Amino acid sequence: MRIPIKQCHDLLINYLKPLWLKVLLLAVLFIAGIGLQLVNPQIMRYFIDTAKSGGALQKLTVAAVLFISIALLGSVVSAFAGYVSNDLGWRATNRLRSDLVLHILQLDMSFHSTHTPGELIERIDGDVTRLANFLSQFVIRLLGGILLSLGILILLIYEDIRIGLALTAFIGVYLLVHIRSQQIAVPHWRAERGASADLFGFLEERLSxxxxxxxxxxxxxxMRRFHEVIRRAFWTNFKANVITDVGWTISNLVFAAGYVVIMVLGAHLFLDDVITIGTVYLILHYLQMLRAPLNTIRSEIEDLQRVRVSIERVKELTDTQSTIRDGIGESLPLGALSVAFQNVSFAYHAGIPVLHNVSFQLKPGGVLGLLGRTGSGKTTLSRLLCRFYDPSSGELCLSGVDIRLTRLSDLRQRVGLVTQEVQLFQGSLRDNLTLFEETINDERILTALRTLGLETWYRALPNGLDTTIGSSGGGLSAGEAQLLALTRVFLKDPGLVILDEASSRLDPATEALLEGAVAQLLKDRTAVIIAHRLSTVQRANEILILEEEQIKEHGEYDRLVSDPNSIFSGLLRTGLEEVLA
Structure with missing residues (x-):
């Protein structure tokens, strides 16, 4: 994907605009620093010519003191400008990084299913860090180099128009050759960033x-696949660097040729008594000064090619829009919510339906036991209720409100989901229960634990709410992780609870705690339970069986149990766990 230069420019300006005072300060420091660099050679020219003509010692002393003072002041200004530039670059890109993280969190599941976490980390951290480094040095090095070069050319044209015009022509040729030679490296740096993202994605998946x-x-x-991926990353990086170095070599040859021409011209003018020895020094010194900014310009142009690729990748990410649009703000009522599926169909991939023409209703406070073999669409149904995806067709309502009309934040506050795989975060038990929400105080957490019958479990923890839990669940069993997840949902106080029951066997003590907590959680709430065990099915007052993308059977628990011809009664006779495994 190629992003126009204007869009890259707009992206940078958007994040620099709020920091305009720092940008203005940086501009003042640049102009001051460049002015000081241009003045000192003039003082040295005066010193040389005065000494050669036998000038007074006092004049020479004043010139020397002034030269040293300006040199010291220039160093201070340069250091301060470097600090302001780095601060500006990192503040701007940290805002960009924050916006990217928020944007990624709001993208729908179809996006995340096609992009690995490692790839996204590389974009948020790798590409944005490259952009931060570029921004922090760009103004000082590139713009500073350009302004310094222009100042030198103006002063040399003022000294002698022939020298000035010759240098101007030389710089024009030099930059033209360098820019043309570096353009061929852009696609190779784009490939290098892609290979780096693939490497991060590979490592994240394997470590997980x-x-x-x-x-x-x-x-x-x-390890074999790792070597394949890292080999590709190495060779794409190597190729990009080699092609870039070829451009550098061509530029160096051009600069060397131009240097010789200017030296010959300066010597000729001095021998013809057109300029003084001090002016010869001035020309040669300015010429030497030009080498540094020109090298800086070409180095920054090279970095610009890499950063341009990073900006393209960041812009591509920010332009990616979620297919799940936020609703207009229809509110859901308090208390238990009713559920209605009306001719709902859904497919992750076109032509491969997962749910087809599903219709059913669940009254407020009802508990629906959702049964079906692996791949029958049970988990998909729960994802639709949370609006991780939208149906391909049909309508899904909660208490008569189409969930596409309510705000996503409101919907996910009123719908609680407990999955088999509980995601834990590095932090305390308190942080994992509240998901770092500081408005939930300890008393509310403890009340929730007591209500769910988990106080005994909680008191057995070594440090109570301050117990440290690692991202992998360090110290917690699978059952305890489920208890933690139930408490999270309870603290939200949702009107609909979706419970994807853990199919793994638990020890009797933990299972007893889990059963009691589930009972309290479902009290006065509507629930959809993806069931694997008979004990959980008995909690339901309605049963729905999915098979081959459609509803195979739906009815009240008691009626289906009493009907010997029902599929559900057959499952109970056969053994629910074995049939639904």
């Missing part, structure tokens, strides 16, 4: 699945 990799003896396979 470390337990399975070890248990399956797949370490050798992972």
């Amino acid at each position: 699945g470390l337990k399975d990799i070890r248990s399956l003896g797949a370490i050798a396979y992972v």
